[in-house]
Amino acid sequence: MLNNLLFYELILIIAGSILFLALVFALIWNIIKGKSFVALLMFFAIPIVMIGFPAIKTISLSKDKIEISKLAQEVKNDPTDTTAKNTLQSSLENINIDRIKNDPEALMYVADAQYALGNYDTALYFINESLVADPSNTQAMQIKNDIEKQKEIQTNFKLNIESLNNNLRVIEGSDEADEDDANKIRDILSTTDVPVYTDEASTLTVAKSLATINEQEKSLEMVNKVLEQNPTSTEALNLKKQIETNSIKTVESTTPATFQTNKMDKTVIRQIEK
Secondary structure, eight states, X not given: OGGGOOHHHHXXXXXXXXXXXXXXXXXXXXXXXXXXXXXHHGGGHHHHHHHHHHHHHHHHHHHHHHHHHHHHHHHHHOTTOHHHHXXXXXXXXXXXXXXXXXXXXXXXXXXXXXXXXXXXXXXXHHHHHHHHHOTTOHHHHHHHHHHHHHHHHHHHHHHHHHHHHHHHHHHHTOSOOOHHHHHHHHHHHHTOOOOSEEEHHHHHHHXXXXXXXXXXXXXXXXXXXHHHHOTTOHHHHHHHHHHHTTOSOOOOOSSOOOOOGGGGTTOEEESSOO
């Protein structure tokens, strides 16, 4: 409990305890001396409040930890659940970081919540703080592994998107693009792991790449996914029109891409990636 107390709350408990003992002493003294002690009783409310206020705050934090843990799991199960995400974000904003800095369990729950929201750098900071306070916590170690794995997937995804854009530029600028160029795109798409959170531009790059190797149906699925979350996206609307009118330069590939669009069913597309 003391780990969750702020400095002023600790002072309140100490001062309240001293005042309580002083009042008890005064009460006993008045009883021994046969003096009236009725007026003295009302003053007991003061130390009770001084001691009880920090305790209430600590109990409230315990409830917040349970709520955050529950919401984080809901968001991890379905990252597209906007209601759960907003509620979780609001709950995190209500947490006093100074109150939990010495509480490894609370730090772990905050880290897990940030991980669920896709804030991996913030999540890594809190999980490291938790492990400093409690290095033997296996649950925290697992969360850290999950965070680092997702960061690696995200980093590799960005590199693959960059490679796809480079290949698209080569194909668009060449009159002699051949199957090798198409196979480069196919190979990238076939080996790409999709992160939980990505950005609109990257998703459209995947869509355009699929269209370039004559996977128009899969390409439209990607574009429509962007439009579901951002119906006014000029880039997505233009790309959709290009795909539907066969305006995108295509290159034949004898081997179809194995990229499955359902890999992005629970991927959250952000207009501006965090």
